[in-house]
Amino acid sequence: MRQINNFINGEFVASGIGKRFDKRSPVDNQVIASIAEAGQAEVDQAVSAAKHALAGEWGQLSTNDRVDLLYGVADEITRRFDDFVAAEMADTGQPHHVMTHAFIPRGAANFKVFADIIKNVPTESFHMDTPDGRGALNYGVRVPKGVIGVVAPWNAPFLLMTWKVGPALACGNTVVVKPSEETPLTATLLGEVMNKVGVPKGVYNVINGFGPDSAGEFLTRHKDVDAITFTGETRTGSTIMKAASDGIRDVSFEMGGKNAGIVFADCDLDNAVDGIFRSSFLNTGQVCLGTERVYVERPIFDRFVTALKEKAEGVTFGRPTDAGVNYGPLISQEHREKVLSYYAKARADGATIVTGGGVPDMPADLAEGSWVQPTIWTDLPESSAVIQEEIFGPCCHIRPFDSEEEVIELANASDYGLATTIWTENLTRAHRVAGKVDVGITWVNSWFLRDLRTAFGGAKQSGIGREGGVHSLEFYTEMRNVCIKM
Numbered sequence: 001m002r003q004i005n006n007f008i009n010g011e012f013v014a015s016g017i018g019k020r021f022d023k024r025s026p027v028d029n030q031v032i033a034s035i036a037e038a039g040q041a042e043v044d045q046a047v048s049a050a051k052h053a054l055a056g057e058w059g060q061l062s063t064n065d066r067v068d069l070l071y072g073v074a075d076e077i078t079r080r081f082d083d084f085v086a087a088e089m090a091d092t093g094q095p096h097h098v099m100t101h102a103f104i105p106r107g108a109a110n111f112k113v114f115a116d117i118i119k120n121v122p123t124e125s126f127h128m129d130t131p132d133g134r135g136a137l138n139y140g141v142r143v144p145k146g147v148i149g150v151v152a153p154w155n156a157p158f159l160l161m162t163w164k165v166g167p168a169l170a171c172g173n174t175v176v177v178k179p180s181e182e183t184p185l186t187a188t189l190l191g192e193v194m195n196k197v198g199v200p201k202g203v204y205n206v207i208n209g210f211g212p213d214s215a216g217e218f219l220t221r222h223k224d225v226d227a228i229t230f231t232g233e234t235r236t237g238s239t240i241m242k243a244a245s246d247g248i249r250d251v252s253f254e255m256g257g258k259n260a261g262i263v264f265a266d267c268d269l270d271n272a273v274d275g276i277f278r279s280s281f282l283n284t285g286q287v288c289l290g291t292e293r294v295y296v297e298r299p300i301f302d303r304f305v306t307a308l309k310e311k312a313e314g315v316t317f318g319r320p321t322d323a324g325v326n327y328g329p330l331i332s333q334e335h336r337e338k339v340l341s342y343y344a345k346a347r348a349d350g351a352t353i354v355t356g357g358g359v360p361d362m363p364a365d366l367a368e369g370s371w372v373q374p375t376i377w378t379d380l381p382e383s384s385a386v387i388q389e390e391i392f393g394p395c396c397h398i399r400p401f402d403s404e405e406e407v408i409e410l411a412n413a414s415d416y417g418l419a420t421t422i423w424t425e426n427l428t429r430a431h432r433v434a435g436k437v438d439v440g441i442t443w444v445n446s447w448f449l450r451d452l453r454t455a456f457g458g459a460k461q462s463g464i465g466r467e468g469g470v471h472s473l474e475f476y477t478e479m480r481n482v483c484i485k486m
């Protein structure tokens with residue numbers, strides 16, 4: 001069994017408090033790793049190492065040298081691609097092709113893209129008039145914010161962690177990462193990569209553990225952490241925000257969603273069905289950008305429901321490495337209980353179950369895994385918790401609509417505001433509707449098409465701030481203004 005330790009100041013270290021916890025495979029519930037839980041002492045050491053690295057070699061590097069190192073990190077991730085794929089498959093149980101085509105390549109890209117951005121994005125400058133007529137020149141200088149606390153979730157662990165670490169390091173900060181207790185493996189592997197490439201000690205640190213009264217809380221409360229970037233549940237974000245208010249530390253939050261898919265009758269039906277299928281069921285529905293509420297214009301409603309049902313019933317369950325498998329388990333037994341509680345609520349609220357609604361029959365060696373059926377409902381009232389709350393599972397509710405105004409109102413009737421997809425061949429309508437949905441990200445005739453230079457984040461309870469492109473630079477640097485009198 002793998003022994004996973006914390007990564008502090010370039011060394012893999014066990015827990016001073018001697019605590020370890022088990023990581024179980026979502027596929028069969030077997031223990032696959034023993035993880036050292038960081039106590040307050042390890043968190044203090046990690047933050048102190050990060051602080052010292054800022055003042056040391058890392059802090060003295062030129063931008064070009066830093067960029068070269070980050071390119072080296074990206075290349076080493078690519079060289080060890082199969083190791084990252086294997087580690088993330090073990091942690092999440094998700095199919096091989098999801099790792100190789102979607103999640104792991106983004107790790108390298110997250111370092112390369114932000115290395116390019118920091119090299120190429122100018123700062124501002126303003127010439128101003130002065131009473132004596134000689135004028136003055138203002139120019140902005142970006143400086144790193146300092147030690148960044150990175151708190152990451154389990155659903156796309158490597159993608160979402162490097163989405164923060166890449167730009168944070170590109171901007172010259174140092175980081176202490178708290179991966180989810182469910183998925184510690186790729187953050188640990190990245191420590192090996194940092195050492196191999198020669199990133200100075202203390203620049204990248206990993207502390208393992210849980211949230212409350214554990215590594216997550218110790219990190220986010222730490223007075224020497226200068227800013228916190230977090231992806232996870234909205235409730236956790238609220239707790240971290242309170243912790244960050246001590247010391248007035250900046251936060252960037254990417255949180256939950258209850259995203260609407262809007263399908264107009266003039267869409268390319270096959271494309272829309274494929275897109276909604278991916279957005280509802282990829283990664284077993286554990287994608288913050290995923291679609292749990294689908295609104296379909298009435299003339300194509302029945303055809304759409306039938307086509308989506310057929311696709312949902314065509315998935316192949318199994319071990320991530322088995323040929324033909326395209327559908328994995330949920331992350332844990334605990335999460336399965338949560339998802340199944342919504343399946344029960346849907347029944348209690350009078351849903352018509354189009355497909356699924358339970359647990360699939362699995363062979364004996366997989367029977368203890370966290371499997372659930374892809375599930376489609378119709379006929380629920382919009383007031384149902386199933387329509388209002390984020391389930392984060394492989395399920396969606398489909399409801400017919402009759403007008404553009406009606407569907408915009410339905411889509412916006414949510415406490416969340418992360419993402420929407422719009423399916424129509426009428427681009428004028430697409431622009432109009434996109435302008436009226438209250439979300440951070442809208443895709444038209446596609447889903448999860450990501451250009452890393454664009455603003456990423458949510459409205460309402462889905463987040464605070466934007467990351468991506470220059471927006472990441474805004475969060476990970478302080479802008480200083482220098483004013484020179486001529």
Ligand SMILES: NC(=O)C1=CN([C@@H]2O[C@H](COP(=O)(O)OP(=O)(O)OC[C@H]3O[C@@H](n4cnc5c(N)ncnc54)[C@H](O)[C@@H]3O)[C@@H](O)[C@H]2O)C=CC1
Pocket residue numbers: 151152153154155156160178179180181209210211212215216217220231232233234236237239240253254255256257287288289390392418458462463
């Ligand atoms: N908006 C976005 O970009 C994304 C949002 N998410 C959201 O993430 C959630 C799923 O991820 P989970 O790991 O279950 O979220 P979570 O909020 O339970 O945990 C996220 C991280 O926060 C840590 N944590 C928990 N309590 C803490 C506390 N009191 N103090 C400090 N750290 C604490 C956890 O240990 C974990 O590392 C979903 O709600 C999903 O929508 C996931 C991916 C992307």
Ligand SMILES: O=C(O)/C=C/C=C(\O)C(=O)O
Pocket residue numbers: 155156159160163286287288289450456
């Ligand atoms: O592309 C991103 O930066 C974020 C993607 C989010 C997920 O992959 C997810 O929530 O699963």
